[in-house]
Amino acid sequence: MSDLFLSALASGLMLGGFYAAVTLGLTLAFGYLNVVNIAHPAFVLLGSYAVYGVNARWGVDPVLAGAGLAPLFFVLGVAVYSLYQASFEAREDESLRGLAFFFGLMFLIEVGLILSYGVDYRLVSAPYIGPTVALGAVLLPTRMLVPFLVALAMVWALQLYLARTFTGRAIRAVAQDQQALRLVAADPVRIKRLAFGIAIATACIAGALLVVIGPVEPSMGRAYIGRVFAIVVLGGMGSAGGTLLAALVLGLAESITSTYYGPSWSPAVAFGFLLFALAVRPAGLLGR
Secondary structure, three states: OOHHHHHHHHHHHHHHHHHHHHHHHHHHHHHHOOOOOOOHHHHHHHHHHHHHHHHHHHOOOHHHHHHHHHHHHHHHHHHHHHHHHHHOHHHOOOOHHHHHHHHHHHHHHHHHHHHHHOOOOEOOOOOOOOOEEEEOOEEEEHHHHHHHHHHHHHHHHHHHHHHHOHHHHHHHHHOOOHHHHHHOOOOHHHHHHHHHHHHHHHHHHHHHHHHHHOOEOOOHHHHHHHHHHHHHHHHOOOOHHHHHHHHHHHHHHHHHHHHHHOHHHHHHHHHHHHHHHHHHOOOOOOOO
16 A cells, blocks of 8 residues: 555544544434534534633643533533523424524524634644654654544543443433433433533533644634534444444545545545445444
């Protein structure tokens, strides 16, 4: 294999890992809770700007800043879901109006960021932004390698939480049988509230990874809407492992296409692959 192809593979894997981190929260919200949070990429971008503010003011490492801000985003997620549940789910009117709620929330976040920071690109500083690691003839930029490793840790931690804790198992069950949850003294609304809070907390950490990879501006979250929903569906609704696998597949498809045919073709080929995969396996790669 040529060095160019190996570099494309390495770049695709690292890009896919980052996509997994961005999508993980939507896997919880959409895959487990049936909440179509179209504003999820906007929360990721909000996390990027929050991390930027902490890094610019106090010089805190971006990844550590993202982890430190995650509890605040958890509280934000709990508040957003509480409003959504009271306004739409409790009235069984969460389909079209609920989607409009998150659509409006997405634009509120974007406009708020524009008013606060303007439309200029913002970036952070860290020792690993710039250097590369040589793996034979392949050079791995640490600004991509660090997000890839953090993304793997996030997927592993979420998978462990969902499989080993009572609350995690309740989250997995909440979209399937709420009556069974009540029989074991678990309030479905409370479980959903916690799960949505975790989803927005992961968006904060993903936002830290986004601003590590490159500069951010308020409207760039829109570019990820199609990708994150495609990854959730391709991975199989409600599967953290499937999310990682689908994200790696999408990252590889985009990287190889961009390397050999140009970046303008990469989204078309990636989503074409998605359509083909779903035609062969409608439940997704690891669908439940």
